Amino acid sequence: MELGMIGLGVMGRNLLLNMADHGFPVAGYDQDPAKVEALLREGKGLDLAGADDLQGLLAGLRAPRAVMLLVPAGAPVDAVLGELAPRLGPGDLIIDSGNSHFKDTDRRGAELAARGLLFMGMGISGGENGARRGPSMMPGGPPEAYQRVRPLLEAVAAQAGGSPCVAHVGPGSAGHYVKMVHNGIEYALMELIAESYDLMKRGLGMDNAGIRRSFQEWSEGGLGGYLMEITAAIFARRDTLAGQDLIDAVLGVARQNGTGIWTSQSAMELQVPAPTIDQAVAQRDLSALDRERERAGHALPRTTGLRRYDGDRSVFLVSLGQALHAGMVMAFAQGMALLGAASERYGYQLDLGTVARIWRGGCIIRAALLEDIAAAYARDPALANLLLDPDLARTVLSREESLRAVVCAGARTGTPIPGLMSALAYLDSYRSPWLPANLIQAQRDCFGAHTYERVDRPGHFHTEWEQE
Numbered sequence: 001m002e003l004g005m006i007g008l009g010v011m012g013r014n015l016l017l018n019m020a021d022h023g024f025p026v027a028g029y030d031q032d033p034a035k036v037e038a039l040l041r042e043g044k045g046l047d048l049a050g051a052d053d054l055q056g057l058l059a060g061l062r063a064p065r066a067v068m069l070l071v072p073a074g075a076p077v078d079a080v081l082g083e084l085a086p087r088l089g090p091g092d093l094i095i096d097s098g099n100s101h102f103k104d105t106d107r108r109g110a111e112l113a114a115r116g117l118l119f120m121g122m123g124i125s126g127g128e129n130g131a132r133r134g135p136s137m138m139p140g141g142p143p144e145a146y147q148r149v150r151p152l153l154e155a156v157a158a159q160a161g162g163s164p165c166v167a168h169v170g171p172g173s174a175g176h177y178v179k180m181v182h183n184g185i186e187y188a189l190m191e192l193i194a195e196s197y198d199l200m201k202r203g204l205g206m207d208n209a210g211i212r213r214s215f216q217e218w219s220e221g222g223l224g225g226y227l228m229e230i231t232a233a234i235f236a237r238r239d240t241l242a243g244q245d246l247i248d249a250v251l252g253v254a255r256q257n258g259t260g261i262w263t264s265q266s267a268m269e270l271q272v273p274a275p276t277i278d279q280a281v282a283q284r285d286l287s288a289l290d291r292e293r294e295r296a297g298h299a300l301p302r303t304t305g306l307r308r309y310d311g312d313r314s315v316f317l318v319s320l321g322q323a324l325h326a327g328m329v330m331a332f333a334q335g336m337a338l339l340g341a342a343s344e345r346y347g348y349q350l351d352l353g354t355v356a357r358i359w360r361g362g363c364i365i366r367a368a369l370l371e372d373i374a375a376a377y378a379r380d381p382a383l384a385n386l387l388l389d390p391d392l393a394r395t396v397l398s399r400e401e402s403l404r405a406v407v408c409a410g411a412r413t414g415t416p417i418p419g420l421m422s423a424l425a426y427l428d429s430y431r432s433p434w435l436p437a438n439l440i441q442a443q444r445d446c447f448g449a450h451t452y453e454r455v456d457r458p459g460h461f462h463t464e465w466e467q468e
Helices: 010-021 033-042 054-059 075-087 102-113 127-133 143-156 174-203 208-219 226-234 259-269 275-287 290-299 313-346 352-358 369-379 390-397 400-413 418-430 437-448
Strands: 003-006 026-029 048-051 066-069 093-096 118-125 136-140
Touching: 003 010, 003 054, 010 026, 010 033, 010 048, 010 127, 010 143, 026 033, 026 054, 033 048, 048 054, 054 075, 066 075, 075 093, 075 102, 093 102, 093 143, 102 118, 102 174, 118 127, 118 143, 118 174, 136 143, 136 174, 136 352, 174 208, 174 226, 174 259, 174 275, 174 313, 174 400, 174 418, 208 226, 208 313, 259 275, 259 313, 275 313, 275 418, 313 352, 313 369, 313 390, 313 400, 313 418, 352 369, 369 390, 400 418
Parallel strands: 003 026, 003 066, 026 048, 066 093, 093 118
Antiparallel strands: 118 136
């Protein structure tokens, strides 16, 4: 067998079936025998095997062996590695394809390298269908490890523009870092889409059918992408239990698995502003305070109630689509700037054009916009921020007034749209040669003698502010 899979949940089982579909003999193991049985049942007729135990899985692999893990991040990964590593020998390869934290990946890589084992951290995006039909994959680690499994990964990956949506992104934990930021951008895009829905529902008073039509129209234009497509489909689904639109039966509490939080934490560590991603994380936290929000609604009543937009609805919808487009550019700009900073700090040597290329198909954030982003990095591989690319700058500037009008409408109607507001603030801050941080520096020096710099001469200065 070419590869053994440990963890036959939805992602692991479907990815293994994908490999077998492409003619690769593979094997799978899970602690739950029912999942092994499901693999064999769904893969009937394919060249794959199920193992009853870990040793049986390893015995069926050709040397040097390649084992992939798709188990929950954290302690479960360490537990599997603790059982697996002593059973492997020099030159064998382990691939962790879960959403592991990149710092854990670096630690595990060093520990396994001391045993003579190869270790790759590989991000996978695309969900259940992507794993089965073609995901986007972001492998990192030793280049020689990637070459070992490159034919297999390229065969099962999604295709976009005639090339597979997989590439070796860099050494060490680069793969898991890129996947983490992918998810951070995903958080931001989902928040911007949800805020657009809120503006249509509460701000304009639109019904679900009208909202679906707007998302459908946007998905067929420059805003086209997977998230927009599934959003339109969600508004068309009926609930078989209650006989209503399913969206109205879904509780407004958004869960998170930690990758968005990690993205914001890393951005703060590297001092890279990512306010739209940060707001997306914060809004999920706020959504979880559902009982507290209910109480706050009574304790903090609106003085005028939630207002309806009183302008031309059709004109506003055009502006909303343009604002959403601009906000999405800002979300990608923040995420890609973070990748650039991390590449420099951690020695990843990321090619951001390659990252954009492998995100064009298979992954959750695949969108028409990624073609423009890939083109931007083709023009300037060292681009510090996507907003500095002339074409993307024109895209944003041509939609700036729409974004500003939508933000104003959100404030006037009382509709919370912090993601769109943060996108506008990011744009205005990023392009401002002067910011009021001079006052912050003066305050820091006043209360803590932290010193400040001057505009007219070099050096650091301190003033005794309380003295006349």
